[in-house]
Structures are given as C-alpha cells and as structure tokens.
Amino acid sequence: MSSLTIAVVVGSLRKDSFNLQVARAFVRLAPPDVRFQFCRIDDLPLFSQDTEGQPTAAVTRLKDEIKAADGVLFVTPEYNRSVPGVLKNAIDCASRPYGQGVWQNKPAGVMGVSPGGLGTALAQQHLRNVLSFFNMPTLGSPEVFLQWKEGLVTASGEIGPASKAYLQGYMDALLAWIRQHAAAAR
C-alpha cells in the first residue's frame, strides 16, 4: 500500500494540552510509512471575510498542509459543551474564500480527551456537523471519548497499557478509512 499523509489538528493551544499529549502518543501507533503533519493553529488571525482574499502566511500554510494530506485527524477538547473557538476559527480560515476551501471531501477522524467522563463527546458532535457540510467522510466508530487519567500517556510518551489496544484498533480503522476515501478527495 502507498504511504499516507495525515494532517493532525489539535483544538487546544495549551502547551501541555492533554489532547496534544494524546495526539502525539496516538500517532506512534501507526506504521512507519504513515506521516503525520501536526498543523499549527495558534498563529492564525481571527477570521474576517474582509481579509479572506489576502490570507496571512499562517492561513496559507494551514491550507497547504490540509491540501497535501490524504486525511485529517481532529483531536479536540470540549470548551463550554462545544468545539473550542480556536479550532472552529482554524476550520473557518481554511474554508474560505468561497470555492477555495481545502476541507472538501477529505476523509477524517475525530477524537478527544477531557478530565471529565464525557470525553469531549458534545464537542465532537458539533464538529461532525461542520465536517458534514464539507462532505468529509468521517469515521463514525469506533468513537474515541477519552477521560484523562494518570497513565493514559506514559512518561515516555506512549499510550498507556489500559488504552493501547483500543486506540490501536482506532488507528487501524482510521487508516483503513482514510485509504478507502482518500482517492475521492484528490
């Protein structure tokens, strides 16, 4: 099978973000021919239609990274029972101008971790509504609603033993899903 490139968009800007830690550990579960491009979203402007025709370098970079990817993995916290504004802003920035968005048809996965038991389920559902608008085929299940606990990510940055088999199953399903749908996104 040919190699894959997957863009990873983490919805938190916190340096020690649980979602970033999980994302970094999760990608280690992939075979070596899969490349993960972690996308910066902290330096994007707040979206305004007035300036969408003159994108900043950060907007162009994000759009180029998504364009170059076979699929997108969103790893998101939940803020106030929805998608973080920073993540939605990144999605908005890369969706414009009209007809020049980059999300269309890209296969996707959604996961998240929170200190609480909901595991970002409500944020993920709002995010799925948005991805649907872009016709992004989004892996429906397995679902990944993680609760942050000591040992979810080990000191050496691996997924801990309690969640490793489940997340390996998710990785395998995600890669198969992206391989299945990537051709249509090109």
Place this chain on the structure above:
Amino acid sequence: MSSLTIAVVVGSLRKDSFNLQVARAFVRLAPPDVRFQFCRIDDLPLFSQDTEGQPTAAVTRLKDEIKAADGVLFVTPEYNRSVPGVLKNAIDCASRPYGQGVWQNKPAGVMGVSPGGLGTALAQQHLRNVLSFFNMPTLGSPEVFLQWKEGLVTASGEIGPASKAYLQGYMDALLAWIRQHAAAAR
C-alpha cells in the same frame, strides 16, 4: 420600570456585516431607556489556558461589559453550519478562568441573518447548547432566522417595513424576558 443595559455580541468581524447592520437597526426598536453595549470581539486573543490568568485588556473589557449588562443579545452569522470561530472564541475567553466566567445566568436572546433561507438556524442551535451550559435563560421564541434581502435594513439604518412588526415583537419579548430574568443574574 428601571432601565436596562444589554450587551450585543455580533459574530462577524466584517465591516459591512449583514448581522451588524441588522443588529444596529434592531436596537432602534427599543425604548430610549434601554442601553445597548456593542462588544468588540475582533481584538481578543485566541484562547489559551496557558494565558487565561493574565488576560489581555481586550478580554478584561469584554468580561466587564458582560458583567455590567442585564442581558446579552447574540447576533450571529452561520459559518460552515455552526457558530463562527470568532464568536465561540469570545465566549471561551470570557468564560475563564474557572469560576471567573461572566456568562453565568445572564438572560439572552439569539438572532441571525444570512443570505440563504436557513437564516443561521443551525449556528443558533449550536450556540443555544453553549448558552445552556452557562445556565443562561435564553428566549426560545419568537425565533429570528432572517434572510438578507434588499430593504431588510433601509438606507437610513432602520428595519425595513416587511420585517418591522415581527422584529418589534421580538424586541418586546426580549426586553420582557431580560427584565424577568435579570434579577437572578445579579
């Protein structure tokens, strides 16, 4: 009846935003003892938990404006079938740090205008989910799903004749709602 102060948060940063135009015209339907505070959200930082303890002047200003208000009116476009990232970011910024958010219990109204027939209905529904988390009593109906058309706002900045009676009814209902619930938010 005592005077009211209502914070108005418009979810678009576009200078000639349809939602801003409608918001400005809509507030003219209120009696003179109601004060509307239009809140800037374009100069807020992208929210990060790392810096929430050192809020920028813009974050403090928004929080102070919401704190001082008897209620909040959200006037929002719909971006990609959800709340604009810029609006959600403003909500996130003013919701933190934990225990120091300003939205709690403030009575609210939600309206929006779009070029299409949905009139931002899906964005408004996501927004209602978020407001619910803050226990913000939010006027359920009349609903205001406006389609932008020539004459919705007149050249002199008034709500046009085709929508004036409906929006006057909404204004009356909103003011009654905020008066009813404002005491509990203090």
